[in-house]
Structures are given as structure tokens and as C-alpha cells.
Amino acid sequence: MEKLKKQIPHIGRRRVPEKLAAGEVACQDCGMDPMCSILEYAEEGSHVPEGVLLRRRQVARGETIFLKDDPFRSVFAVKSGSFKTYIPKVSGHDQVVGFHLIGELIGMEGLSSQRYPYTARALQDSSVCELRMESLAETGYLLEELQRGIISMLSAEVAFNHQLITALIHQSADQRLAGFLLNLTKRLYSRGMRQVEFQIGMSRSDIGSYLGLASETVSRVLTRFQKNDLIQLRHKRLRLLDPDGLREIAEH
């Protein structure tokens, strides 16, 4: 990603100054930025058709932006709010496969099969930017840089999943949750969200599904963390009081 910027250094500077709504990620902190940059740069050559990049669509809490097995059209970036991606199950509980925070991308994994492998639903009122890969492909317009960005992102995703798998396998409920909380705040921090307190959109059962725990276990562990002054958790507002303590637990 950073490499990409170095290759096209004039990008970013020439970007139109943006007005940030409260709680929105800045473009330079957004995961879509490398691709947006390339597209905007390319626009001068006017090869990019209209409607390839749709900016800041509002998505209401509970709304889906695509369903599992929908034909792959677009990659989305979360501008504000948060999403969960999950595989719907007939037998009761869905399987949550990911949380997508501010500045992160959704839908990339549809590239191979040309179908989305999961449903994406807003956990709270959110907004997204949409990159219509379909239109891009149709015009035969798939810049090498763009592809490189995609490759970079996908291989990062794979690495992250390896970590997740390792975590799920060997770690106790305490370790998983400590790691999860640290991961959340780390991700938000890297996107420029530097508050001490965060709104976590996901429910206990979402977290449980994602981490392979019963929602009751999630609840129990979180209250215990709270009793030990590791975190503060009121309703859906989270504050890490003792990140080092959590790290201690996560790494054992």
C-alpha cells in the first residue's frame, strides 16, 4: 500500500480537500485510498468511465450492502460506522466471519468466484464508498497498480486469517477476547481514530460467533475483565483501562 503511494508520489497532494463529517475516516487513512488515488490520477487521461467510484452512500443500521452469493460487483470501503460479514445458516445462528471497521474494505474476496462469499450488514448507521469493479473490468480498464493494490490487500487478509486461526485453535476464551479487544483498538488507531473510548457496534453473540464462543461466555469474560479493571464497558461503549494487562493475557 505504501509502496503504491511512493510509485505515484503526486497523488494525495492533488486530492480535492475533503470535508470530514464527525466520525468519518479521512481519505488518506482509508483502505480504499490507494485505489481511489490511482483512479483520480487516471481521470486526467479520462479513461475511467463515470460511476466507477461512488462516494459516501449512507447505510442504515441493519441494512445489507450485499448478500452471500450475490454476483460480485463492487468493493466497499467503510467511511463511518461498522459492518459485520457473515455466512447465513438455516440452522439458527449465522457464522460471523469478519468485522469491518472505519477505513476497511469489504467484498474483496468475491473476486475469485465472482460471487460474494458472505453477507455484509451494517452494525450501526454507517456510510460507504463503492468501487465498481464490474464497470472497471468491462472497460478493460484494470491498471497494473490497481491489481498490485488488490494483491497486497488480499495477501494481508490471508496473513490475518492465519493469525486468527492460530488464535481460535490454541487460545482460551480469555486470550481470544483480550486479543480481540486489542485488535479492535489497534485497527481503529491505525485509521486515525484516537479516542480512548469507542462505540463497539457488535453484539455479544456476534463476538461469540466470530471467536467461537458462546455469547454467555463472552459476557462472563467481559464482566470479569471489568472487575479486574482491565476494561470499562458500559452498554456498547468500550474503554481499555489496562492494555498491557490485556496483552499479558492475550500472549499468556
Place this chain on the structure above:
Amino acid sequence: MEKLKKQIPHIGRRRVPEKLAAGEVACQDCGMDPMCSILEYAEEGSHVPEGVLLRRRQVARGETIFLKDDPFRSVFAVKSGSFKTYIPKVSGHDQVVGFHLIGELIGMEGLSSQRYPYTARALQDSSVCELRMESLAETGYLLEELQRGIISMLSAEVAFNHQLITALIHQSADQRLAGFLLNLTKRLYSRGMRQVEFQIGMSRSDIGSYLGLASETVSRVLTRFQKNDLIQLRHKRLRLLDPDGLREIAEH
């Protein structure tokens, strides 16, 4: 991958007929094939430098082809034998993150960070082909088709990992092992290995690490499968006697 072949239909036909050593995967069944094909095709234009594609290096059992955090150089394809990839842990057991059978690729995930995220070790005497991405990149030679192949492979990998995560979370030891055995044979079958009996290179603890089970549990379940005439397992030779029975268990 298939799409790739359609786009360049003359590829494959023009390939030099190869002599297959016993137990080797045929080039047309190998995961590297789309990339090899492109490279060979391109050779006529003589843009590809020497030494980008190294064919059939022998790797002895127990030997590593790269270590975790080594600088990323190449992607490898397994021509014969099998490999495990794992994250070494100071505290005793390593975490196995993947098995790589005949015709499958290793190392792709190093692309993003430019370092290998795991160590790759031969489970038995094996041979590999090596694609030196480094040299490719240096010459500025990164075909769009090649990139598309990589993207396709990576997003398939992500999808597979989602499945794996789901499996690890909700499934019992029996289900995981049944699924694992079916997956192994399915992969071998798709690479042209059609024997009823296979040499599985991995130990019980490798399997346990990979599936998140104690090696004792793996052992117990496998012997139970054997008692129920689902499989035959002598030493390291495996035969599926009742795939439907296994499917029944895996899908519950």
C-alpha cells in the same frame, strides 16, 4: 484459473511434452501452470530473464524451502511429495497453518509484507518448481495475466480460510477429522492423483495442530473411524472405505 486458460487458449497445447517421474503431478494439473504457461508463452518475445522459473528441485524430507520472516523471493509449486507450513513457537509446539499437496502452491502470502509469514518444510522426499517473483519484479515484468492469476488464487485462499475458520469453531473432533480426510483426497483427486490409497506425510501432532486438537484426540478418533469401517489406516497409508459415511459425519 480456468478463466486464465480460456483467455490464452493456445497455451498448454504448445507446451513441450514432459516426462513424468512416478508420483509427480502433470504440469496441466499443477497450480503453477497458469503462470508457467504465461511465462513460456512470453519467452518467445524473450522478455523473461533466465532463472525466473526453476524447474524440479529435489527437497529431502525434513528440509525447509524457506523460514518464517525470510525475505520473500519465490512462490513454489509442489511437483511431488508434500509440505507443511507452520509458525514456529518458542513455547514447544509449532502452529501448523497449512498442508501443501502435489500441485499446490506455497509462499504466495509473502507478497504483501515481502516476508514469508511461515516456515515451509517437506513432510517427505519431495520436489518443487520455483517461480522467482523477485527477478520478475526487478525486470518490471509483471504481466497483467499473471497478476490476475495471483489475485484469483489469493481470493480462493481467503475463501478457503473462512471455511476452515467456520469448521474449527463449530465442529467436533469427529467432524473436523472427517472433513479433513475428505478435503485431502478431494485435493489429490483434482490434481490427477486417482489412487484409492494415499501416503499421508503428516504426523498426528501435525494434524492436531492444524485442526486444533490434541494429537491423542486425533489418534483416538482415527482408530474409531477405523473400527467403524470408514477408513483403513496402516502406518501412514490411508484409504477411504466409506466416503459417504465420512461426509455424513462431517456435515452432521
Place this chain on the structure above:
DNA sequence: CGTCTTATTGAATTGTCTCAACATGCGTGG
């Protein structure tokens, strides 16, 4: 042929799940 590693089997322990009751929050409509 003996040694070292890997696999099997047994018995006791434990972390997490399930089931269940209760509490709290949230959105809706009156």
C-alpha cells in the same frame, strides 16, 4: 539390533457449552 521418535490407550481434570431464570436496554405506538 537397540535407541529414539511417534502413536495408542487409559484415567482424571477442566474449560466451555447448554439450559434456564432473570435483568436490562431499546424501539414502537399509544
Place this chain on the structure above:
DNA sequence: CCACGCATGTTGAGACAATTCAATAAGACG
């Protein structure tokens, strides 16, 4: 704006699958 009802979260007790520890058996390899 409040009251109601449903969804979500908390807490407790019992059940159970898989782990751990341990002892033995069976291969692998020089």
C-alpha cells in the same frame, strides 16, 4: 413522553467433550 414488549445481556448450575498426564506399544533409522 411514557409504558409496553421484545431483543439483548447477565448470572448460575450441571453436563460433557476434549485436554492433560501417564504408561505402554509400535515404527523409524542409523
